[in-house]
Amino acid sequence: MTAVDAGPRTWGMLIDGQWVDAAAGESIEVITPIDRTQVIATVPRARAADADRAVAAARAAFPAWSGMPFAARQRALLQIADLLEDAVEELAALTALDTGNAIRTQARPEATLLVDVFRYFAGLAGEVKGVTLPTAPDQLQYTRRQPLGVVAAILPWNSPLMIAAFKIPAALVAGNTMVVKAAEDAPLTILRLGEICSQVLPAGVLNVVTGYGAEIGEALVVHPDVDKVSFTGSTAVGAGVGAKAGGRLAHFSLELGGKSPCIVFPDSATDEVVEQVLLASRFARQSQSCTTGSRLFLHADIHDEFLDKLAARTARLKVGDPRDEATDIGAIINDKQWQRVEGYYQEGLAREGVRVVYDGHQTLDVPEHGFFHAPVILAGADNSWRLAQEEIFGPVLVAIPWTTEDEVVAMANASHYGLAAFVFSKDIGAALRTAHRIDSGWVQVNQGGGQQIGQSYGGMKSSGLGRELSLEGMLEGFTQIKQINVRLG
Ligand code: NAD
Numbered sequence: 001m002t003a004v005d006a007g008p009r010t011w012g013m014l015i016d017g018q019w020v021d022a023a024a025g026e027s028i029e030v031i032t033p034i035d036r037t038q039v040i041a042t043v044p045r046a047r048a049a050d051a052d053r054a055v056a057a058a059r060a061a062f063p064a065w066s067g068m069p070f071a072a073r074q075r076a077l078l079q080i081a082d083l084l085e086d087a088v089e090e091l092a093a094l095t096a097l098d099t100g101n102a103i104r105t106q107a108r109p110e111a112t113l114l115v116d117v118f119r120y121f122a123g124l125a126g127e128v129k130g131v132t133l134p135t136a137p138d139q140l141q142y143t144r145r146q147p148l149g150v151v152a153a154i155l156p157w158n159s160p161l162m163i164a165a166f167k168i169p170a171a172l173v174a175g176n177t178m179v180v181k182a183a184e185d186a187p188l189t190i191l192r193l194g195e196i197c198s199q200v201l202p203a204g205v206l207n208v209v210t211g212y213g214a215e216i217g218e219a220l221v222v223h224p225d226v227d228k229v230s231f232t233g234s235t236a237v238g239a240g241v242g243a244k245a246g247g248r249l250a251h252f253s254l255e256l257g258g259k260s261p262c263i264v265f266p267d268s269a270t271d272e273v274v275e276q277v278l279l280a281s282r283f284a285r286q287s288q289s290c291t292t293g294s295r296l297f298l299h300a301d302i303h304d305e306f307l308d309k310l311a312a313r314t315a316r317l318k319v320g321d322p323r324d325e326a327t328d329i330g331a332i333i334n335d336k337q338w339q340r341v342e343g344y345y346q347e348g349l350a351r352e353g354v355r356v357v358y359d360g361h362q363t364l365d366v367p368e369h370g371f372f373h374a375p376v377i378l379a380g381a382d383n384s385w386r387l388a389q390e391e392i393f394g395p396v397l398v399a400i401p402w403t404t405e406d407e408v409v410a411m412a413n414a415s416h417y418g419l420a421a422f423v424f425s426k427d428i429g430a431a432l433r434t435a436h437r438i439d440s441g442w443v444q445v446n447q448g449g450g451q452q453i454g455q456s457y458g459g460m461k462s463s464g465l466g467r468e469l470s471l472e473g474m475l476e477g478f479t480q481i482k483q484i485n486v487r488l489g
Contacts, residue, residue, distance in 0.1 A: 011043045011187075013050065013210055014194040016057035017203025023049035028184060028211065033100035033331035034321060035369045040097060043187050046211035051179070051219035054207040058150040058177040059225055061204030066147045066175035070125040073173055077122035079200045084115045087196060091189055095161060096322040098188040100331030100371065103323055105284035106159070107330075113453070114165040114193070120453045121169035124471050128174050128479060140486040145479040147175030148251055149227035152220040154213075154241070156233045157183035157333050158288040158393075160190050163232045166255070166457070168197075170474040171230065172206065179207045179226070181217055185333050213237065221245050228252065228478070232290075235391075235417075235462045242465065253466030253477055255290070256459055257391040258419030261412035262293030262448070263402075263434060265425035269302035273424045273446075274309045280422045280448030283317060283375045284328050287395040288337075290463075291420035293448065295388055296377075296399040297408050303401045307379055311358035314375050320366055332371040332394060341373050341394025348378045348387055348396060355379045357399065383411045391417070405430065409437045418460030422448055441467075 012019030021027075022044035030041040044050070065073070084091070088111045095107035130143035153167040160183060171178055182190035187210045194208035209216050221229050221244045228251035231241045235256040245252035262280045264273060280293030287294065298306050322330030332338045348354055360374030375395040381388050387398050402408035412421060421440040425431040435443040441459045442451075451457050451469065458467040467473035
């Protein structure tokens with residue numbers, strides 16, 4: 001039975017090359033955020049017994065997969081990339097339905113990125129290699145880089161294919177086998193990805209499980225035969241995952257939340273910078289991005305002028321059905337998240353001193369039963385407020401004025417998060433000085449877009465631990481070193 005044979009609404013999980021139900025026979029209904037009344041699929045509700053099965057399959061597949069010549073793993077990844085490329089439109093449409101991410105602005109770019117990242121890491125297959133140390137004529141001293149073993153990858157719902165792209169190809173090319181846990185709110189693209197990969201990979205190399213975090217997620221984290229947990233999600237859950245994985249001395253990496261500063265200098269109130277700040281705001285992803293530039297620090301001299309331009313530009317964004325090519329902003333993932341965003345929005349409206357710069361609710365025209373939220377820009381906020389300190393993960397942007405570089409750097413760093421940051425200035429000295437002083441894992445200067453394939457990516461402070469996306473990240477994140485010392489003669 002394949003997932004497709006099982007019908008469009010009833011998926012199995014991929015374990016050891018087979019599509020299976022949960023051991024306990026339970027399932028979860030998946031709805032689309034476009035319409036809360038529409039169940040689009042059921043997926044298995046996996047628990048500890050399913051973790052055992054999936055980890056055992058990955059363990060059994062490990063010796064053969066890790067023992068292959070690297071060129072064979074490279075070929076496999078390239079074949080998968082070709083299949084994924086053929087399926088880009090299908091994956092984009094499924095992403096729009098499953099996550100609410102708008103097809104043109106987000107869902108299709110995610111699917112395309114997935115293809116490119118598979119190709120990128122395929123090209124790095126031969127880089128999983130060691131070094132020699134010339135200590136003495138009768139010595140051969142060298143290192144070997146070995147895969148870690150079984151990697152459990154735990155994914156969030158906001159951009160499933162993009163986050164999968166940040167984990168799966170790197171782990172596989174280094175010789176690991178995997179159990180991938182999809183988010184309960186958006187599992188469908190990950191199941192389809194598993195299905196495509198299974199056309200190429202030997203059984204058990206990539207297993208995909210579905211279910212709740214507290215059940216199958218936790219079961220993988222504490223499983224004694226999981227060698228690494230690669231987690232992307234919220235800081236609160238990630239802290240627990242790190243404690244549990246670390247407690248049993250497993251490897252782990254954490255890609256967590258953010259509250260990233262976006263700093264505009266007085267020389268940069270241009271239309272071009274407004275476009276880039278709009279990208280940084282991630283409005284077109286409903287701001288459901290960990291790297292959202294959600295604290296907008298505007299120099300006092302251009303504060304009002306910049307906000308006028310940003311408001312006018314934001315007003316041109318269309319909120320609507322994510323499957324529609326004309327839509328810029330899709331739907332929030334679920335009711336809980338919608339209520340959370342709405343709570344911050346209402347709090348902003350009620351705060352004394354807040355000025356509503358833009359509120360798209362007046363013109364919101366969206367499908368009746370979906371979780372749509374208009375973008376909102378608030379000024380007059382203080383950096384100490386909840387609105388400026390907590391990750392809203394929704395399209396509510398707060399603007400804060402500044403006057404000196406020291407002051408804005410201090411405000412930018414007054415956060416327990418440290419994921420991304422954006423600096424805009426024509427004065428490259430000032431921009432780089434500021435970039436170097438900000439405690440974030442990723443700072444962009446004069447641009448607001450997304451990650452470049454191969455760049456270092458990861459958080460400082462409470463935004464995470466470890467790097468996986470780059471060559472160095474793949475080596476550090478998915479391999480370990482063995483030193484061999486040989487006496488010759
Ligand atoms: P979440 O932490 O609620 O869930 C993430 C995943 O962890 C899900 O698959 C969930 O089922 C699982 N999970 C939940 N409890 C678990 C447990 N006890 N043990 C093991 N697994 C468990 O996060 P979310 O709401 O799905 O995603 C939004 C969050 O993810 C935001 O905070 C966002 O900033 C963050 N995020 C970070 C990055 C990054 O690269 N830094 C990227 C995307 C999202």
